[in-house]
Amino acid sequence: MSPAWWRWISSQDSLTARLIRAAGDRPFRVRLLDQGMARPYRDEALALGIGLQRLAWCREVALCVDERPWVVARSVAPLSGLRGLRLDRLGERSLGSWLFQQPDLERGPIEVTHHAPSFYAADGCWGRRSVLEHRRLRILVQEFFLDAMADELQLSSR
Ligand SMILES: C=C(O[C@@H]1C=C(C(=O)O)C=C[C@H]1O)C(=O)O
Numbered sequence: 454m455s456p457a458w459w460r461w462i463s464s465q466d467s468l469t470a471r472l473i474r475a476a477g478d479r480p481f482r483v484r485l486l487d488q489g490m491a492r493p494y495r496d497e498a499l500a501l502g503i504g505l506q507r508l509a510w511c512r513e514v515a516l517c518v519d520e521r522p523w524v525v526a527r528s529v530a531p532l533s534g535l536r537g538l539r540l541d542r543l544g545e546r547s548l549g550s551w552l553f554q555q556p557d558l559e560r561g562p563i564e565v566t567h568h569a570p571s572f573y574a575a576d577g578c579w580g581r582r583s584v585l586e587h588r589r590l591r592i593l594v595q596e597f598f599l600d601a602m603a604d605e606l607q608l609s610s611r
Pocket of ligand 1 (some may be wrong): 466467468469470483512513514516526527528546547548549550552594595596
């Protein structure tokens with residue numbers, strides 16, 4: 454992996470905040486693609502250590518600069534940790550902007566892949582995921598970095 458990609462992939466802080474900085478004068482926006490209760494994909498259930506038949510709260514977004522998707526993300530949270538949290542009300546506000554305001558937020562190990570994720574068929578550069586924890590909430594955040602981002606930021610394809 455090139456050093457420039459490594460800085461994106463290994464970052465521990467909010468990706469939303471980094472994308473806003475990288476976008477400069479161009480508008481950033483979260484486009485909500487889907488959200489609701491669903492059965493996670495098998496690899497997601499395994500990553501969270503939950504039963505394969507369990508329902509979870511799933512949210513898919515495109516993180517766009519100038520209306521062009523740079524990153525697609527899918528987040529999956531077991532229902533047991535959601536009590537009292539109305540994440541469905543986030544709408545097109547970034548999950549990260551809320552999560553990274555929580556002082557006790559912890560990120561688990563980051564897993565990296567260059568395969569397209571199960572939730573989005575597109576060419577891309579790198580994907581990563583990790584489990585973020587805040588109080589009882591555990592949420593698997595998966596982010597797939599698209600070719601458009603590499604083009605715009607003049608990053609190598611890998
Ligand atoms: C987790 C973060 O939030 C970003 C925003 C997301 C959303 O709104 O659903 C999903 C994944 C992210 O990349 C972050 O900023 O690091």
